[in-house]
Amino acid sequence: MSEEYKTVKREMNNESSSLSEKGWGLVYALVLVFLVVLIFIFYFITEAYR
Amino acid sequence: MSSLDWTVLFSTLLGIVGYGTWKTYKNKNIQTFIGGKEENWTTVGLSVMATQASAITFLSTPGLGYDSGLGFVQFYFGLPIALVVICAVFLPIYYKLNVLTAYEFLESRFNPQTRTLTAVLFLIQRGLAAGITIYAPSIILSTALGWNINLTNMLVGVLVIVYTVSGGTRAVSITHKWQMAVIFLGMFAAFFVLVGKIREHAGLMGAFDLAGAMSHMEVLSFKIDPTDKYTIWSGLTGGFFLALSYFGTDQSQVQRYLSGKSLKQSRMGLLFNGVLKIPMQFFILIIGVLLFVFYQFEKPPVYFDQNSVEQAKLKGFAPEFAAIEQSHARVFEKKKEQALQYIDAVRLSKNSEARILRAGLRASEAEVETLRDKTKELLGRAEVEVRSKETDYVFISFVMKYLPQGLIGLLLAVILSAAMSSTAGELNALGSTATVDIYKRWIKPEASEAHYLAASKWITVLWGGLALAFATFAYMVENLIEAVNILGSLFYGTILGIFLVAFFFKRINGRATFWAAAFSELVVVVLFMTTDVGYLWFNAVGCSLVIAGAVFLSAMGDRFNYFSD
Structure with missing residues (x-):
């Protein structure tokens, strides 16, 4: 493990609680909610035409 | 093909390649030649999408929808989850280490040996796949349209080598953006023409009712059966690992999103794919389902790979095929009548009548399947070498027979653009990995920027030549x-x-x-x-x-x- 990598990991650990990273967490959650919504739509299509 | 189609086809392909080459030929820096690092999120997102969507996506996926309905879309359910993991865990480290290839990161994390082992495994695997990316659509286009296969290979391969070598990652990203624009335009045009043709017999909702009656509208399968290829479980688990592997570790994709001008732009480009990929695949499958409905009213061939059938007829099997075609015509007329009655019954809410007609439709479809199986058996007996799945010919047959002049050229431009976009992503990645992880790391560690730029271009040409040679001799395997x-x-x-x-x-x-x-x-x-x-x-x-x-x-x-x- 290089020193550069250790430094980068330390920086990332410090940044993980920043507002910007929390904002990205919200975006990720929205993408996953979108996936769930799509699966529900597909479920209704499947049932409607069964 | 009319002269208008040829004009649309060549002006689209050459226009995109010319624009990409002109915008980027001044690239004199190895960092931007390989890394790009200048793109906004839309270009990153479309470039990621274009690399993944090969010509086979646009030839085979409608065929899958035609053959078995919408279930294939489940294969992509793991993709958004994988992209979220990559955005949260992989991307920030790649950015902070300022790597040009994914394998460069492995040296920082582990050691040079692990980096080299992984890069070599990638080069073997992707080097072989690049030839197939060119060959697979060529074999279908040459069979369906009578084009010379080697000329088709050369058209795709040489054009891709020109702009990939001239402008590097930027040229690939810019051309990807316009290739995707052509692909979306062409697929929407095909969709609207198809809907227009079906409207002569049924509205869009009636078409979906008919497809549903014949088991083509089942999107989700909750079965726990390892032999069932597409279920929600295999899509979420297998699809997740496959997408994580492809998007997170395959340089042809990593290079695409590392071309973003910031971490934010790269993340947005990837998430754009996380949101759009499933609807896009669903849309292509819907085109396949509508093709299935269309061919309930327009008589399809018993077997879409007509070239193979013609070969078998020449070998003395013409009487057997004539008998199959006669039976097929009879079953088709019966099924068409049942389909029209079913649509009417559903529209007028005559549920019990609809149930009886539904059973009749399924029985007729089973008769068609039996005739297709007999055709395949005859092809086997005639020892005709079938090089692609029959369903790969469904979409291209429709395009050639039913689309108006001009649109045929546009749809062929869609297929060739898709072949070029995925090949370009692969050659770009092969050239970068061989330059950065092998040549620069082990063979010539201390040299000028200009030297590495020239080396990278020559190595990309070499990979392009290898891919073309592989595609040219692929028919032997x-x-x-x-x-x-x-x-x-x-x-x-x-x-x-x-x-x-x-x-x-x-x-x-x-x-x-x-x-x-x-x-x-x-x-x-x-x-x-x-x-x-x-x-x-x-x-x-x-x-x-x-x-x-x-x-x-x-x-x-x-x-x-x-x-x-």
């Missing part, structure tokens, strides 16, 4: 596409295992990972040579063995003081 898929499966699992250890097992070092990966690759190759295990399982076996082996060797390290830091 039987079941070539499957052979390449098998080879891919031999390496993908090990590569993913190495990256998963790198990102998620902080205490495991390079030596343990390297030896676990070498052992895993050996076991996978031995299993492949000595057993009949289905090749898709090699991905899971390779990945699990690297992780388990690295954990084991790392634990041993405390005892032998070799595998620990």
